[in-house]
Amino acid sequence: MSGVGPWRLILALALLLILQGCAGLAYVGQAANGQAEVLNKARPISEWLADPTTPPNVRTKLAFAQRVRAFAVKELNLPDNASYTRYTDLGRPYALWNVVSTLPLSLKPVESCFPIAGCLAYRGYYKEADAQAYAQQRKAQGDDVYEYGIPAYSTLGWFEDPLLNTTLRHDDATLARLIFHELAHQVVYVRDDSAFNEAFATAVELEGYERWLAVEGQPDAMEKYRRAEIRREAFRQLILSARTALDTIYTGMQTDEEKLAAKAAVLNKLAADYAALKSAHGGYIGYDSWFEPTPNNAHLASVATYHDKVPAFRALFAQSGSFSAFYVAAATLAQKKRAARDEALAALGVSVFSGEKQQGFDRE
Structure with missing residues (x-):
């Protein structure tokens, strides 16, 4: 594993399990396993670019992503760390699947609270079947439920987030915006306020993309x-x-x-x-x-x-x-x-x- 010592990963994941307690053990366990897979499969992008077996389309996207990350650091003052210097192919269409639920006569999401991340307006699962099972559980209780795939996410600087194959399938505009958005989560994050965090990151994404277009974009x-x-x-x-x-x-x-x-x-x-x-x-x-x-x-x-x-x-x-x-x-x-x-x-x-x-x- 490049950049993240195994001891740091083991300690951080163990801490999650201990702090969450027995009630959330299964959920946090799947999150720990999913995050470990993302990190363990990561290789430096430079290795992927040097590898003659890397498909041409992947090579092109990775080179583009490197340009975007360099731009984010220089022009948007986003963190210059190891995030998005490595690449992981998860072999699936989404990094994880989110489940949002509400009561039948409410627009307020049911929140799930965790150590470190705080209370979130959704639950994320690394396996689609697990997300579907949780969604069915909420539906059985009478909730309104929305399940959807997520191409990328941020660990808020706790780990060195790699670029994922789930983002490379998007066009260049979406890929650039995703990188700006996820790096922004490392700049400002408020526990227990998903609306604040996501709106802030979306604003950085959009302002950043407009700056990108002004400097790097095609005429039209x-x-x-x-x-x-x-x-x-x-x-x-x-x-x-x-x-x-x-x-x-x-x-x-x-x-x-x-x-x-x-x-x-x-x-x-x-x-x-x-x-x-x-x-x-x-x-x-x-x-x-x-x-x-x-x-x-x-x-x-x-x-x-x-x-x-x-x-x-x-x-x-x-x-x-x-x-x-x-x-x-x-x-x-x-x-x-x-x-x-x-x-x-x-x-x-x-x-x-x-x-x-x-x-x-x-x-x-």
């Missing part, structure tokens, strides 16, 4: 990016409208039976509105899987976790004027209590960015 790349962001924002607003309607229902005075009926009507309308919006955007199919089957509370909650606070962070970036100043400002926010943090972000969120600059809820 920025215009293509702008058009895609307008489309993402249209889809995000569609989801926001449904969430607003559901929140009104869930906080109302109707009976649970009446609320469930009203919920079904809102979600059916959402599906119909998506079909109309899809047609208006030239039949773009990038979000079809998100709408098959019709989204539920958990789908909508996952959107909120990643993107509700992105406009506020982008406003903060505009005020800061540079990546280094932005990181200081975000770290200052992170030191506040959650209520004060949310209040400050809410004040920022009402300013500066037009619909063209605000962000949607998924990568293409």
Whole structure:
């Protein structure tokens, strides 16, 4: 294993198991085994590039990723450590699978709390079958559930995160944004606040990608990016409208039976509105899987976790004027209590960015 001593890995994984206790032993055990696989299979990218048996498409992507990482360090002031200097081929389409669940009349995700990472709005599993089993367990309890694959994640600097085959299958734009996003998690991270963490990293990803396009992009790349962001924002607003309607229902005075009926009507309308919006955007199919089957509370909650606070962070970036100043400002926010943090972000969120600059809820 390059870069990470076996003793450090063993001690860190053992610590996770001890701190979690018997109740979460199986879950943390699969996480420890999954992370160990990621690290044990990693080889320096330089070795992959020098290996004549490395497929040409992999070689091209790895060379591109090295350029992106160097750019992230130099231009975005992101950490210059061993992250993304190695590559792991996991032999599967996703690094792990996340499961988000909510109560049937709530948009608040059921949180799972762990040592080090704190409380998260989702659970991640390294085996799809394990994710499916947990999803079925939550469904059996009556929850709304959303299960989806994740191409990359950050260990927040605890380990030297390698680049994964699950990211190389994406286009160059998505790969660059993933690297910026995951490195950003090593800069600022707040325990027990997934919405803060993901929105901060998404803001770094987007600001970083715009800087990348300005320096490295093809002549038409920025215009293509702008058009895609307008489309993402249209889809995000569609989801926001449904969430607003559901929140009104869930906080109302109707009976649970009446609320469930009203919920079904809102979600059916959402599906119909998506079909109309899809047609208006030239039949773009990038979000079809998100709408098959019709989204539920958990789908909508996952959107909120990643993107509700992105406009506020982008406003903060505009005020800061540079990546280094932005990181200081975000770290200052992170030191506040959650209520004060949310209040400050809410004040920022009402300013500066037009619909063209605000962000949607998924990568293409």
